[in-house]
Amino acid sequence: MNNIEYTSNEEFDSFQVGDNSVVVTGAIISTEPVRNRTNPGKQPVLRCVLSNMEGRQLRVLIWNSRIPEFEGRISHQMVRLTRPRVMRANPQFFDASLNLMEIELFVQDNTRVDLLGTIPAAPVAERPLPLYELRDIGNITGPVRLTAFIRYPIERQVVGNYSYGSGAITDGVYHSCINVAGPHKAIPAGTHVVVSGELRRNNYDTLILQVTDTSQITIADDQMMDARLLRASFRVIPRDTPRELHPAVGLPVLRQQMVALLAQQVGPAAQELIHSAQIHQLVDLPVFNAGGRVQQIAVNNGTSERQAGASKSRHEPVILRHKNIKKVPKQLLYASDGDSDTGSVGDEPTDSIVIPDSESEEEETSKRPRYDLFEDDCDD
Incomplete structure (x- = not known):
């Protein structure tokens, strides 16, 4: 309140009718038009409501020659009244629903009225930014x-x-x-x-x-x-950024996001293999480099029942074959910076890896590195 101390509730409650030695500080929160009193003499009076903003408010009556000093000027002002007279409220104008005290303050000829400035606006709570x-x-x-x-x-x-x-x-x-x-x-x-x-x-x-x-x-x-x-x-920053393609540093990449990405990249023909991947599940999550690209894919190379007794190493690539799939997009298998732990293949010039579907084709491409995603459950 601009360092202006309003009169307390306790002090308001101590006012006695007839006392003209009080000093009151508060805010004029409303005024009424000037009217003539109905008693004999019909003197004009300006009525205001003064509040200490803490639960106490009462009427202030300004009489006769003092009215021109404050009419149109006192509304919504902080004021200090020095030596007004404390009077009992007129029952004809008293309304308990307005939360008014049962006393009034009369501004007389010898009462000093100081205008202390406009009532400060109530602070508006800032809306939190998203x-x-x-x-x-x-x-x-x-x-x-x-x-x-x-x-x-x-x-x-x-x-x-x-x-x-x-x-x-x-x-x-x-x-x-x-x-x-x-x-x-x-x-x-x-x-x-x-x-x-x-x-x-x-x-x-x-x-x-x-x-x-x-x-x-x-x-x-x-x-x-x-x-x-x-x-x-x-x-x-693009206008639309797929969150799965470039995860921010420290954010996990879930298995289901990878499955969805594979389905989008390889195409509908791989749905059977995608389903197989979900059944067998990946042992390790994909590892992404700083650029957000796939750097290494660790897969479950455990043997199936048909492969019982086979001596495949866990880290030995498993050949992926399917009659409807000829190529696997390069970006799913090669790191963008060539620092893969399983082989320095980041500089592979081709756009894709050809997956052979016959023994002869396999011999022709045996010298090329192959990084396969799923178990060899789809042999021709």
Whole structure:
């Protein structure tokens, strides 16, 4: 209340009828039009309701020559009344439903009235901003909160007579520009932060997070992203991002997501094999590299009943054959950076691996690496 202390409930309750030595501080929350009293003499009176904003409110009556001082000026003002007269409320005008006290204050010729300013507006609770992951904001503009890592520290930029802070944030896969209009401080690259700001697109349709100042950038925790991941997080956030294709750093990839991805990539002809994969299940989940691409697929190479007694190693590739499938997309089998633990095949130049469906074709392609997904339950 702007450091103005209103009269307390206890002090209001101690007022006695006839006392003219009180000092009252409160807020005029309503006024009534000037009217003439019905008693003999019909003196004009301006009625107001004063409140201490803590449960006590009463009428204040301003009489005769004092009315022009306050008519049209006192409404919704904080006031201090020095030496008004305390009187019993007129039953003709008293309404208990208005939560008024049974006393009134009369402003007399010797009463001092100080106007202390307009009643401050009640604070409006800020609506919490929605929290997004960086990869999900491609179609969003407006106020947001983001969790991300500092990719490029915020540095001062000068354009003509205007200066601002500029940097970038990332989730380990995607990145976004960030502009800070007001004062800014250096936050080291790799710091895990929560940023509140407004997403907008500039004249070149580039998505930018606009921040008022660095008070809207808070450190989330002590996590740090290493320089290698910061360098690799160069992808532009698309307007629609399939969450399965480029999972953010630290997010698990579920088996069912992988099965759905295989069904989409290989096609309807592989539904029987997909079903077989769900039955036999994968021993290990797919391993993704920093770019979000499949780096290694570990499968269950245990022998079936028909293969009892066979001496296959668990890590020996199993040939995948099916009369309706000739190729397996390369992106399901090869790492994008060539650092697979099962073979350095990241630089394989072909777009797919040919899967032989006869012994002769198998001999011709025996020198090529094969990385198979399921058990050999579909032999011709």
